[in-house]
Amino acid sequence: MTPHYGCCHPMQCILPPHMVEAIKMRGDSQQRKMAETLEKRAEEMREHRSEATPPDSFLAAPVLAMSAQPAVDRAVYDGNRRATLPGTLVRAEGDDRVEDDDVNNVYELTGDVYHLYLNVYRRNSLDGKGMTILSTVHHRRRYNNAFWNGTQMAYGDGDGTLFQTFIEATIVGHELSHGVVQFSGGLTYRDQAGALNESFADVFGSLSKQYALGQTAAEANWLIGEGTLGPDINGVALRSMKAPGTAYNDSVLGKDPQPYHMDFYLTTSTDNGGVHINSGIPNHAFYLLAQYLGGYAWEKAGCIWYDTMQSINNPFATFSDWADKTVEMARQRFGVGSLEAEYTRRSWKLVGVDL
Amino acid sequence: MTMTLFLQVFTGQGIRLQGEIAMDELPDDLARQAQAILQDDRMLADAASAQPPPQMVDVSTYELTLYYDASHTHYKHYTFVDAETNIDVLDLLDDIMHEIIRHKKGLV
Numbered sequence: 001m002t003p004h005y006g007c008c009h010p011m012q013c014i015l016p017p018h019m020v021e022a023i024k025m026r027g028d029s030q031q032r033k034m035a036e037t038l039e040k041r042a043e044e045m046r047e048h049r050s051e052a053t054p055p056d057s058f059l060a061a062p063v064l065a066m067s068a069q070p071a072v073d074r075a076v077y078d079g080n081r082r083a084t085l086p087g088t089l090v091r092a093e094g095d096d097r098v099e100d101d102d103v104n105n106v107y108e109l110t111g112d113v114y115h116l117y118l119n120v121y122r123r124n125s126l127d128g129k130g131m132t133i134l135s136t137v138h139h140r141r142r143y144n145n146a147f148w149n150g151t152q153m154a155y156g157d158g159d160g161t162l163f164q165t166f167i168e169a170t171i172v173g174h175e176l177s178h179g180v181v182q183f184s185g186g187l188t189y190r191d192q193a194g195a196l197n198e199s200f201a202d203v204f205g206s207l208s209k210q211y212a213l214g215q216t217a218a219e220a221n222w223l224i225g226e227g228t229l230g231p232d233i234n235g236v237a238l239r240s241m242k243a244p245g246t247a248y249n250d251s252v253l254g255k256d257p258q259p260y261h262m263d264f265y266l267t268t269s270t271d272n273g274g275v276h277i278n279s280g281i282p283n284h285a286f287y288l289l290a291q292y293l294g295g296y297a298w299e300k301a302g303c304i305w306y307d308t309m310q311s312i313n314n315p316f317a318t319f320s321d322w323a324d325k326t327v328e329m330a331r332q333r334f335g336v337g338s339l340e341a342e343y344t345r346r347s348w349k350l351v352g353v354d355l
Numbered sequence: 356m357t358m359t360l361f362l363q364v365f366t367g368q369g370i371r372l373q374g375e376i377a378m379d380e381l382p383d384d385l386a387r388q389a390q391a392i393l394q395d396d397r398m399l400a401d402a403a404s405a406q407p408p409p410q411m412v413d414v415s416t417y418e419l420t421l422y423y424d425a426s427h428t429h430y431k432h433y434t435f436v437d438a439e440t441n442i443d444v445l446d447l448l449d450d451i452m453h454e455i456i457r458h459k460k461g462l463v
Contacts, residue, residue, distance in 0.1 A: 083442035085439070144368075144449070149407065151408075151410075159456070251460075252459050252460065253370055253372070
C-alpha cells in the first residue's frame with residue numbers, strides 16, 4: 001500500500017523531520033523522491049523566513065567620552081501572563097521597589113548589563129544612543145522562554161517543572177546583547193552567522209554577571225542560565241561555555257547538544273541551522289582566550305569581541321570571518337605580535353576554526 | 356482510535372522538548388479545549404502562517420503532528436512560531452507539552 005503523505009496547505013504542511021529521515025532510509029525510490037521534494041520545500045520555506053528578516057544596516061555605536069555620564073533608563077512591564085506586549089508598566093526608572101520580585105530582579109539585572117556596556121565599552125544603552133530598555137515579565141503562561149523581539153525583552157515564568165524562571169543574570173545579559181548585535185549592524189539569524197549572534201549574546205551575558213559579581217575569568221563558572229532548570233531536571237544550566245555539551249543530560253531534555261570543536265559541528269535544518277547548538281564553538285574559543293589572558297574577562301577578551309562586533313560589518317559572517325576579525329582587533333588594540341593577539345589566534349585554533 | 360499528538364518544541368533558549376500523547380490521556384478540560392482548536396483547520400492554518408516581528412530572535416518553534424490512525428499513515432503536520440496572533444494555539448501547545456512532561460516524569 002502506498003502511504004498517504006499528507007494533508008494539506010502547501011505552506012504549513014511539511015512531513016515531520018523524523019519521518020522524512022525514516023522514509024529516505026527505508027522507503028522505495030518513489031517514496032524517497034517524495035521525501036526529498038518535501039524536504040526541499042521545507043528548506044525553501046525556511047529561506048523565505050530568513051530572507052524576510054534582513055539585518056539592520058551597519059552602524060557602529062558612538063563611543064562615549066570618558067567624561068560623559070549618561071543615566072540608564074529602564075521600564076519594566078507586567079505581561080499579566082498574556083501575549084500582548086509590553087503589558088502594564090509597573091516600574092519605571094527611579095521608581096521604588098515593588099512587591100513583585102521578578103520585576104525588581106529584571107530592573108536590577110538590566111542595570112548591571114547597562115553598566116557593563118557603559119563603563120567598559122563606553123556604549124550608552126543598546127543602540128548607543130541611550131534608548132529606554134523595555135522589559136516584560138510574566139509573558140504568557142507556562143512560557144518556557146525569554147526573547148528579544150527587536151524592540152524589547154520578554155520573559156516567561158517557565159512551566160515550573162522543566163524551568164522555574166528565566167530571570168537570571170546571564171539570560172538578561174544574553175537577551176539585551178541581542179539588541180546590541182541588532183544595533184551594531186546585525187548578524188543574520190541563521191547558520192554560522194546566527195551561531196555568532198547567539199555566541200555574542202552568551203559571551204556578554206556571562207560577562208554581565210562576572211562584572212556585577214567582580215569575578216575573574218578563573219572564578220567564573222561560565223554557565224548560561226544557571227538555576228533556571230526545574231529541581232527534578234538533571235542539569236545545571238542551559239549551556240556551558242567552559243565545557244559545551246555538559247550543561248544537562250536529562251530524560252526529558254535529552255543531552256546538551258553543543259559542540260566545543262569544529263570536528264563536531266552540527267549541520268541541521270532545525271534551530272535556524274543550529275544557532276543555539278554550534279554557538280558552543282565560538283563560546284569555547286572566548287572562554288579559552290579569557291583563561292589565557294587571566295584577570296577580568298570583560299577587560300581584554302571582552303574588548304576584542306566587542307571591537308569585532310563594532311567593526312566586522314558583515315551580517316553573513318562565518319566563524320572564520322569572525323575569528324580573523326578578532327585577531328585583527330587584538331593586534332590593533334594590543335599590538336602586532338602581542339600576547340593578546342597570539343592567544344586569540346591560538347584559541348580559535350584549539351576549537352578547530354581556520355584562520 | 357483516539358487521535359494522537361506528536362509535539363516538538365524548540366525553545367528559543369536552545370532546548371528541544373518532544374513527546375507524544377493520546378487525546379484521551381489529556382485532562383478533561385484540556386482535551387475539550389484541544390478538540391475545539393485542533394479540529395479547526397482554518398484556525399490552525401492561520402496560526403501556522405503567523406510570523407514574529409522581523410528582528411525577533413530566540414523564537415520558539417512548535418511542530419505538531421496529529422495522527423488519526425495507529426499506523427500513522429493519516430496525519431496532519433503543522434509548524435508554528437512565536438507570534439502574538441496565534442497565541443491561543445501556542446498556549447494550548449504549551450499546556451499539552453506540560454502534560455507530556457508530567458507523563459514522562461511520572462507525575463500523572
